[in-house]
Amino acid sequence: MRVAAFTDLTGPNGVTIVERPDPEPGPGEAVVDVEACAINRHDLRILEGDSAMVDTDDLPFVSGLDVAGTVADVGDGVTAVEPGDRVVLCPNETCGQCRFCREGPENQCERYSLFHGGLAEAACVRADRLLPLPESVATTTAAALPTAYMTAYRMLQRAQAGPGDLVFVPGATGGVGVASVQLAAVLGARTVGTSSSAAKLDRPADLGLDHGVQGTDPDELRESVGAVGTPDAILNHLGGPYTELGLDLVRRGGRMVICGRTAGSRSEFDVPDLFLGHRRVIGSTMGTQGDLEMLVDLVATGDLAPEVEDTYPLAATGEAFAAMQDRGAVGKPLVTN
Ligand SMILES: NC(=O)c1ccc[n+]([C@@H]2O[C@H](COP(=O)([O-])OP(=O)(O)OC[C@H]3O[C@@H](n4cnc5c(N)ncnc54)[C@H](OP(=O)(O)O)[C@@H]3O)[C@@H](O)[C@H]2O)c1
Numbered sequence: 001m002r003v004a005a006f007t008d009l010t011g012p013n014g015v016t017i018v019e020r021p022d023p024e025p026g027p028g029e030a031v032v033d034v035e036a037c038a039i040n041r042h043d044l045r046i047l048e049g050d051s052a053m054v055d056t057d058d059l060p061f062v063s064g065l066d067v068a069g070t071v072a073d074v075g076d077g078v079t080a081v082e083p084g085d086r087v088v089l090c091p092n093e094t095c096g097q098c099r100f101c102r103e104g105p106e107n108q109c110e111r112y113s114l115f116h117g118g119l120a121e122a123a124c125v126r127a128d129r130l131l132p133l134p135e136s137v138a139t140t141t142a143a144a145l146p147t148a149y150m151t152a153y154r155m156l157q158r159a160q161a162g163p164g165d166l167v168f169v170p171g172a173t174g175g176v177g178v179a180s181v182q183l184a185a186v187l188g189a190r191t192v193g194t195s196s197s198a199a200k201l202d203r204p205a206d207l208g209l210d211h212g213v214q215g216t217d218p219d220e221l222r223e224s225v226g227a228v229g230t231p232d233a234i235l236n237h238l239g240g241p242y243t244e245l246g247l248d249l250v251r252r253g254g255r256m257v258i259c260g261r262t263a264g265s266r267s268e269f270d271v272p273d274l275f276l277g278h279r280r281v282i283g284s285t286m287g288t289q290g291d292l293e294m295l296v297d298l299v300a301t302g303d304l305a306p307e308v309e310d311t312y313p314l315a316a317t318g319e320a321f322a323a324m325q326d327r328g329a330v331g332k333p334l335v336t337n
């Protein structure tokens with residue numbers, strides 16, 4: 001089989017298509033013929049040499065978390081799926097033993113990790129992490145769901161966002177950003193979101209973004225986003241200066257949930273504003289397999305249509321990462337076979 005391997009960690013030119021032996025499932029495993037795998041900034045960060053999870057000793061490395069396709073083969077003891085089933089993978093890897101695995105939520109597992117290996121023609125995965133897809137859910141649609149939509153959904157839960165709330169989404173045009181806008185709308189919340197590009201805001205506007213604000217300068221955004229209203233919650237996947245911006249804007253008693261650091265790993269903010277205003281800053285990573293099941297159901301009932309604007313054949317995986325690096329992508333880019 002062919003895989004899109006990272007052969008150096010200097011950016012999108014480091015992706016090389018290489019041949020690997022076809023995988024054989026071990027006990028409890030299934031081999032999935034990959035029809036689509038979404039790419040995330042997580043993969044790009046690995047490819048840029050900016051991830052603690054992968055270094056040059058691990059090369060060649062096959063990334064790709066969000067696998068959807070058809071089960072080709074199963075190992076001993078697998079009963080949940082069988083060859084021919086269309087499935088999506090929950091990429092959570094958990095220990096099954098810590099208190100969060102026992103009592104939940106599993107995404108807080110003390111030894112939490114992620115599956116990598118979906119940028120390939122086939123992937124060998126834990127069978128109990130596969131969810132069968134209803135007929136009405138396309139495989140390519142399902143591939144968009146795991147990382148971006150699970151993460152956004154959990155962030156909305158942690159932010160206690162509900163009907164009528166105003167949710168601020170800095171960076172509303174990417175994977176987590178668009179997912180946040182769409183899922184906030186499902187919950188009956190209103191959204192205000194930003195982008196450096198006015199043109200890129202057209203698509204999230206079609207998908208339910210109530211107020212799009214173009215801009216990158218935090219001082220200008222403080223005024224233009226503040227003019228829309230006082231957010232009850234902030235879903236912050238950018239970090240850096242957007243943390244202080246969010247805390248300046250969020251209402252007294254409001255919540256900011258942070259899942260990422262695209263704009264910087266360090267943030268400064270005014271400590272008295274935090275405690276005198278009873279504001280909360282909450283960290284969040286991914287979601288649970290139950291969240292993914294619920295998201296598949298939302299797609300099946302027609303309440304959610306994940307945004308897939310661009311698809312790339314496996315051989316063009318490097319181009320998909322280049323588009324993400326150049327900030328050309330909207331929603332979830334997919335690599336397809
Ligand atoms: N902790 C978790 O579980 C988890 C899960 C998923 C994602 N994440 C993190 O969340 C972030 C988003 O991931 P993603 O896959 O959704 O990425 P993505 O699709 O590449 O996100 C693109 C968005 O980020 C904005 N952006 C890009 N570079 C920027 C910069 N330098 N300054 C300000 N805005 C910038 C873009 O704005 P423009 O429209 O202006 O280009 C766009 O709105 C990443 O940091 C990722 O690692 C964390």
Ligand SMILES: [Zn+2]
Nearest residue numbers: 095098101109
């Ligand atoms: Zn655990």
